[in-house]
Amino acid sequence: MDVDVVLFESLDRVLSRVAGTELSAFYETVHRENGVDLRTGVTVDAIVGEDRVEGVRLSDGSIVAVEAVVVGIGIVPSVGPLLAAGAEGGNGILVDEYCRTSVPDVYAIGDCAAFSCLHADKAVIRVESVQNANDQASCVARHICGDPVPYQAFPWFWSNQYDLRLQTAGLSIGYDETVVRGQLSDREFSVAYLKRGRIIAIDCINATKDYVYGRKLIEAGARPSPSELSKPEIQMKDILQDATSHTPA
Numbered sequence: 001m002d003v004d005v006v007l008f009e010s011l012d013r014v015l016s017r018v019a020g021t022e023l024s025a026f027y028e029t030v031h032r033e034n035g036v037d038l039r040t041g042v043t044v045d046a047i048v049g050e051d052r053v054e055g056v057r058l059s060d061g062s063i064v065a066v067e068a069v070v071v072g073i074g075i076v077p078s079v080g081p082l083l084a085a086g087a088e089g090g091n092g093i094l095v096d097e098y099c100r101t102s103v104p105d106v107y108a109i110g111d112c113a114a115f116s117c118l119h120a121d122k123a124v125i126r127v128e129s130v131q132n133a134n135d136q137a138s139c140v141a142r143h144i145c146g147d148p149v150p151y152q153a154f155p156w157f158w159s160n161q162y163d164l165r166l167q168t169a170g171l172s173i174g175y176d177e178t179v180v181r182g183q184l185s186d187r188e189f190s191v192a193y194l195k196r197g198r199i200i201a202i203d204c205i206n207a208t209k210d211y212v213y214g215r216k217l218i219e220a221g222a223r224p225s226p227s228e229l230s231k232p233e234i235q236m237k238d239i240l241q242d243a244t245s246h247t248p249a
C-alpha cells in the first residue's frame, strides 16, 4: 500500500510463541527487506491523539508518530463465566478427552479449553488455532450425538507472509534440538524440532512436501537421523521410510 510501517514487538523476537530462533530471525530479515521498521523488545503503553490517532507511546515514554494503528496482540481467554459457575481451571477451563468441563453437561472448546494434549507429551495446554477450535467442536458434537471419540486431532497451523507460505505440523513445546533443512536464502526450507531424538514438529516455508512427510514422521513418533534431515537432497519420503522401519510400534 506504499505506506511506512513500524512494527513493535514486546518480546525479543517475532513468532517467539510458535517458532524457534532460526525462523524468527528469517522472518525479521524478510520484513526488514520489505521496508518494515521492525523493533523487538519494545512495548506500546498507549495510543495517543486528540481527535484521531497521532502516535503511540512506548514504555520508555517516547512517542512515535503514526497515522493509523493495527493491533495484533492475541487474546486473554474468557474463562470468567465458567469459573464462576464452578468449572475447574485457571488460565484455561480444564476439559477431559471429550471436552467436558467439571460442570455436568457443560463443554469447553477452542482457545479457552485446557486439555491434556497427546501431541505435547500429555501436557495440559490451550491451543490457539482455528484447526483446534473446529476439531474440538466436532468432538463435542459427536459426544452429544452419542458417538464419542476422544479428542486427539493432530495440530497444524499456517501463515502466509509475502510470497512465503509457512505450514507447521505438530507442537514444538519442549524441543531440545532443531535441524534446518535447506538454505534460508532460497526461501524454501524447513526447520524440524526434535525432543530426545523424536521429531515433534516441523515448520515448512514454501516446502509442502516437507510438510506432508514431516507430518507423517511426527505422527509415527519417528526418530529420524538429524544428519539425513538436514540434507534436502535426501527425499523426506525416504527419510520417513527409513525412520519408521527402525521405530518400534
Ligand SMILES: Cc1cc2nc3c(=O)[nH]c(=O)nc-3n(C[C@H](O)[C@H](O)[C@H](O)COP(=O)(O)OP(=O)(O)OC[C@H]3O[C@@H](n4cnc5c(N)ncnc54)[C@H](O)[C@@H]3O)c2cc1C
Binding pocket: 072, 073, 074, 075, 078, 081, 109, 110, 111, 112, 127, 128, 129, 130, 131, 133, 157, 158, 159
Ligand atoms: C491476531 C491473531 C492472529 C491469529 N492467526 C491465526 C492463524 O493464522 N491461524 C490460526 O489457525 N489461528 C490464528 N489465530 C487464532 C484463532 O483466531 C483462534 O484460535 C480461534 O479463533 C479460536 O476460536 P474460538 O471459537 O475458541 O474463540 P473466538 O474465535 O475468540 O470466539 C469466541 C467468541 O466468544 C465470545 N465470547 C466470549 N465470552 C463470551 C460470553 N461470556 N458470552 C458470549 N460470548 C462470549 C467472544 O466475543 C468471541 O466472539 C489468531 C488469533 C489472533 C488473535
